[in-house]
Amino acid sequence: MTYAEALEVTELKPGFGAEVSGVDVARASDAVHQDLVDIFQKHGALLIRGQTMSPDDLMRFLSAFGEPEDHTQTKFTLPGYPKIYLLSNKKDDTGEPIGAHFDGIGWHTDVSYREKPVMNTMLYSIEVPAEGGDTLLADCCAAYDALPAARKAELDPLVLHHSYLHLMETRLYGRKPITPEVIKDNPDVFHPLIRTHPADGRKALWVSTGTVKGIVGMEDDEAMALIDELVEFVTQDQFVFRHRWQPGDILTWDNRCTLHTGSLFDDEKYTRLTHRMWVKGDKPF
Numbered sequence: 001m002t003y004a005e006a007l008e009v010t011e012l013k014p015g016f017g018a019e020v021s022g023v024d025v026a027r028a029s030d031a032v033h034q035d036l037v038d039i040f041q042k043h044g045a046l047l048i049r050g051q052t053m054s055p056d057d058l059m060r061f062l063s064a065f066g067e068p069e070d071h072t073q074t075k076f077t078l079p080g081y082p083k084i085y086l087l088s089n090k091k092d093d094t095g096e097p098i099g100a101h102f103d104g105i106g107w108h109t110d111v112s113y114r115e116k117p118v119m120n121t122m123l124y125s126i127e128v129p130a131e132g133g134d135t136l137l138a139d140c141c142a143a144y145d146a147l148p149a150a151r152k153a154e155l156d157p158l159v160l161h162h163s164y165l166h167l168m169e170t171r172l173y174g175r176k177p178i179t180p181e182v183i184k185d186n187p188d189v190f191h192p193l194i195r196t197h198p199a200d201g202r203k204a205l206w207v208s209t210g211t212v213k214g215i216v217g218m219e220d221d222e223a224m225a226l227i228d229e230l231v232e233f234v235t236q237d238q239f240v241f242r243h244r245w246q247p248g249d250i251l252t253w254d255n256r257c258t259l260h261t262g263s264l265f266d267d268e269k270y271t272r273l274t275h276r277m278w279v280k281g282d283k284p285f
């Protein structure tokens with residue numbers, strides 16, 4: 001692949017993810033942004049460190065990936081920027097939280113409770129804890145590829161039942177009020193367990209926790225045991241990249257072929273401030 005500028009690309013782990021250096025994203029041309037999108041499409045995740053991004057810079061870069069998506073919860077969006085959502089344990093002068101704390105703990109893929117889940121999630125870190133708070137990404141394509149052929153054939157026809165209500169009722173951290181409007185806007189949906197990537201046809205073992213309530217045609221106990229087994233399989237060390245945050249990192253991952261989880265940090269001792277953005281995706285097949 002030829003890029004508009006000399007971008008240095010290194011894998012985050014063998015066969016998965018890409019870190020690009022030698023680029024100032026805020027000042028880069030649209031052609032360079034398109035190259036970064038191409039790298040993302042191919043590698044499943046993209047990391048660019050040492051960036052200084054205003055909200056407008058973030059919106060411009062995000063828009064290179066596609067149409068930015070609204071956030072399901074709107075309480076912590078950045079004033080004037082409804083597509084930028086604040087993740088933070090900080091409080092304002094009146095003692096009110098400025099962002100969502102504890103979002104995204106537990107292995108999942110974003111917005112899988114919608115008919116068209118988001119394509120990618122982008123995080124831009126401004127303040128990071130000195131320890132803890134890592135983000136882990138699991139490569140669902142490598143996990144699928146590692147399955148024996150007979151197992152692939154067994155899993156291929158399975159369809160998962162995803163539910164936002166189930167997610168909100170069962171999450172351990174960061175529980176939020178569930179209003180009738182949010183429930184109405186997020187009816188249950190059904191997605192294939194084995195998802196095909198639209199860019200090149202690669203297949204992903206697209207399991208998740210949180211939103212997954214069952215498997216079509218299977219008893220709940222049996223279904224949840226299988227889900228647990230598959231999540232454990234996908235999130236083995238060999239398929240996982242652990243990201244240790246620095247301020248100025250941009251990390252975006254492809255929700256069509258990865259699982260991710262945040263991790264806890266000492267929130268009495270450290271502060272975190274991160275901007276989260278989403279880009280619209282298509283219907284899984």
Ligand SMILES: [Fe+2]
Binds near residue numbers: 104108110121260
């Ligand atoms: Fe997430």
